[in-house]
Amino acid sequence: MSEIALAARGLNKSFGSLVVASDIELTLPAGARYALIGPNGSGKTTLINLMTGMLRPDSGRIMLDDADITELAPEQRVKRGLVRTFQINALFPHLTALESVTLAVCERTRAVRTWWRKVSAYRLEIDEAYAILSALSLTAVCHRPVREMAYGQQRLLEIALAMATRPRVLLLDEPAAGVPREDSAELFKAIAGLSREITVLFIEHDMELVFRFASRVIVLVGGRVLVEGTPHEIAADPQVRAVYLGRAMGKAAHG
Amino acid sequence: MIPDSGSRLSGAIMRPQDPASAGAPAAPRDYLQAQIRWRWGEIVFWAATLLPFVLTPSYLVLASQIATTALFALSLDLILGFCGIVSLGHAAYFGVGAYTAGLLSKWGYSEPLSGLIVAALAAGIFGYLTSFIIARFRHLALIMLTLGLALLLQEIANSASWLTGGSDGLQGVHTWPIFGRFRFDLYGYTAYTYSLAVLFVVFLVARRLIHSPFGLALRGIRENATRMPAIGAVTRGHIRTIYTIAAAIAGIAGALLAQTTETVSLEVLGFQRSADVLVMLILGGTGRLYGGPIGAAVYMVARDQFSGLNPQYWYFWIGLILIAVVMLLPGGILGGLSSVLARAKDKL
Secondary structure, eight states, rough: OOOOEEEOOOOEEEEEEEEEEEEEEEEETTTTTEEOOOSSSOOOOOOOHHTTTTTSSSEEEEEEEEEOOOSSSSSHHHTTTTOOSSSSSSOOOSHHHHHHHHHHHHHHHGGGOOSSOOOOOOHHHHHHHHHHHHHHHHHTTSSBBBGGGGGHHHHHHHHHHHHOOOOEEEEEEEETTOOOHHHHHHHHHHHHHHTTSSSSEEEEEEEHHHHOOOOOEEEEEEEEEEEOOHHHHHHHHHHHIIIIIIHHHHHHHOO | OOSTTSOOHHHHHHHSSSSHHTSSSSSHHHHHEEEEEHHHHHHHHHTTTHHHHHOOOOHHHHHHHHHHHHHHHHHHHHHTTOOOOOSTTTTHHHHHHHHHHHHHHHHHOOHHHHHHHHHHHHHHHHHHHHHHHHHTTTTTHHHHHHHHHHHHHHHHHOOOOHHHHOOOOOOOOOOOOOOTTBBOOOOHHHHHHHHHHHHHHHHHHHHHHHHHHHHHHHHOOOOOOTTGGGGOOEEEEEEEEHHHHHHHHHHHHHHHHHHHHOBBBGGSSSSHHHHHHHHHHHOTTSSSSSSSHHHHHHHHHHHHHHHHHHTTTTTHHHHHHHHHHHHHHHHHHHHHHHHHHHHHHHHO
């Protein structure tokens, strides 16, 4: 692995007396496929919120490539290539899938600044949006309002919206949340198929998926990084077994 | 949210499409182009705006006021219907436009078209300045803020009576003939032609705007403002832009009223005007561009008729209509119409 794509240095955050991030150190090498796991309430989504700027840390720095982005607004981080998806669908219910992704592309190319030309005149933007939808096999439903799309398709659209921003680092918050188990592997195959130039960190509860698609695993407990290692190291780690994985690891070992 | 049939992530969407649906979706650009096409209903609407010339020539003065108010409601629709900014003080920009046009005329320059442009600029600048406050808030806070701004402005206009004439209104407003040829007549013939033409031109601009990439971003803000930053959108910048544009259009509407009635009073800045336009827009249906004009027409014709029937208690009937529309047609008149049409289509 070569240079560092995203790093957190000594991140702290608390709400009153509740500590949600405590001295978090994190390093994602470029092109990595990392999983972030931990029991409910261990601060996984909070960590994504901190890194993408939706929350401000009390102290600590966030580095994208070599630049300090701690002070940047969420949209500025997106423009620099740090992009996330949401655990609970955060889509545009009355826009169609094509309109949604075209919007995201137009935000990137700054076409959104023009208000005197028709959207349909933006050939390149529309074609790019269509290509993204096509890569995720969403073209058959791309003219349907998002709220009428099947739930699994909406999960894919979450990823399509992120792809439209041309991310260099992608933080996926439970991309398969709510998707039936037998289908979530398919969804992860789509994620695994993303260009290796994109660095990916994903939150996932299903250990089987974590083992199949992550090269390294970070375990978060009570807002702290408990341990980091390869899936096999994590599986063998007695600490991890003790606090979190006891039953799930047993299942994964069989699977 | 989740449709019950096919709610699973079916295998088909992860693999190459099945042949039945593969050819179905229209080419993306054609599809988006088709969204923008003029519909029959729109052509009928604009044709109907010419009917007062033929059917009710004695009501052209009212028709002119309706066209002016329709323009005002259209400007509110741009921020409320397309961006979710609830305003109870939109009359502030209407009033700035009205006083700008009125003062220009009082100081000796009464050319109507350039008067509109100057009024639009003045209201637009005021809109731009206030947009920095507006863009930082949402929902209920906006109602209070916009209301507060309009009240402030009205009291400033009231106390600056050396400029505005205070509660006596602005005296000495006249309007030169349009293009130096068409005089404003007692019957409102010129006034309605003029107001309707301005409404139509501004409507075309607004229609183009909402079908532009910027318009798409506005719909994105309405649909999910918190998601927008996550796709790299500078939401506040978008809100400032549309707020400024809406303020300029409201200013044009105000200037139209000043020019066609040749009076400006403090009422142009009043709470009543802000509340009325909001009611008209909701009555017609928000986020459809036509809701404002249709709501303005229905509301003002009803008010005219009811006050003729019973000069004392006519607000009773207005109240009854409002309650009926909200209860029976939650999306306003246009929302109701479109759901009726959708149901009829399903039956065919």
